[in-house]
Amino acid sequence: MKKINFKNKFKKFSDQWSPKVIAELNDYQFKLVKIQNDFIWHQHNDTDEVFIVIKGKMFIEFETELIELNEGEMIVVPKGVRHRPYSEEEASIMLVEPRGVLNTGDKVDELTAPNDQWI
Amino acid sequence: MKKINFKNKFKKFSDQWSPKVIAELNDYQFKLVKIQNDFIWHQHNDTDEVFIVIKGKMFIEFETELIELNEGEMIVVPKGVRHRPYSEEEASIMLVEPRGVLNTGDKVDELTAPNDQWI
Numbered sequence: 001m002k003k004i005n006f007k008n009k010f011k012k013f014s015d016q017w018s019p020k021v022i023a024e025l026n027d028y029q030f031k032l033v034k035i036q037n038d039f040i041w042h043q044h045n046d047t048d049e050v051f052i053v054i055k056g057k058m059f060i061e062f063e064t065e066l067i068e069l070n071e072g073e074m075i076v077v078p079k080g081v082r083h084r085p086y087s088e089e090e091a092s093i094m095l096v097e098p099r100g101v102l103n104t105g106d107k108v109d110e111l112t113a114p115n116d117q118w119i
Numbered sequence: 120m121k122k123i124n125f126k127n128k129f130k131k132f133s134d135q136w137s138p139k140v141i142a143e144l145n146d147y148q149f150k151l152v153k154i155q156n157d158f159i160w161h162q163h164n165d166t167d168e169v170f171i172v173i174k175g176k177m178f179i180e181f182e183t184e185l186i187e188l189n190e191g192e193m194i195v196v197p198k199g200v201r202h203r204p205y206s207e208e209e210a211s212i213m214l215v216e217p218r219g220v221l222n223t224g225d226k227v228d229e230l231t232a233p234n235d236q237w238i
Contacts, residue, residue, distance in 0.1 A: 001179075001181055001184060001186055001194065001196075001200075002194070003186050003187075003188055003192050003193065003194045004192060004193050004194065005191060005192050006191045006192070006193075007191055023169070023193065023195050024167075024195065025147075025167045025168075025169050025195055025215060025216070026166055026167050026198075026217070028144075028147065028215075030169070030193070047145055048143075048144045048145050049144075050142070050144050050149070054191075060120075062120055065120060067120055067122050068122075069122055072124060072125045072126055072173075073122050073123060073124050073125070074122065074123050074125070074142065074149070075120065075121070075122045075123065076142050076143065076144055077120075079145075081120075096144060096147075096215065097144070098145070
């Protein structure tokens with residue numbers, strides 16, 4: 001039985017916008033990602049997506065509002081809802097979503113990251 | 120679109136071992152629970168279960184080992200694995216598991232809590 005320490009896992013990588021898998025819960029994955037600057041507008045047509053801020057501050061822009069998320073806060077982005085995450089300074093984020101979800105959703109972009117990068 | 124602040128949610132209840140739902144991700148639930156002292160041995164036969172320590176320290180006893188979890192740490196308890204959570208001082212924990220999972224798993228006990236208590 002292996003416990004997972006978020007800080008130690010975040011030390012294992014430095015690339016941004018490239019989610020790393022740290023755990024699986026049935027067919028769901030917990031992923032850590034470092035983010036900074038702008039991501040692209042996209043949506044996930046088949047699933048909701050959870051963002052949890054572990055360190056720092058991030059924003060998620062929706063078509064009708066802008067949400068600021070700080071350490072110790074989370075949000076569920078409902079499936080099919082267009083959103084654009086961004087961060088001014090680097091932030092450390094945990095994502096929870098089903099295995100196989102692409103970070104750029106319905107878009108393919110230079111920011112599209114490979115899935116199943118375990119750390 | 121509503122963000123969730125863990126600290127604010129934990130202020131909304133004081134009972135222990137009685138998980139409160141704060142969010143749903145598809146058919147999965149994120150639950151907050153305050154724990155202290157001993158829970159019962161149990162297992163979940165149909166699902167894995169995630170524990171994330173938001174504040175404090177907890178232990179999970181398994182048949183062959185004891186895991187200590189501190190703030191910023193998580194563990195996945197695989198389905199079918201007997202375990203017994205406990206905590207010396209009150210700890211604030213987030214659980215992630217499918218909707219409908221009973222806190223005492225395969226046991227019914229005075230610690231069995233009702234499901235779907237949203238806060």
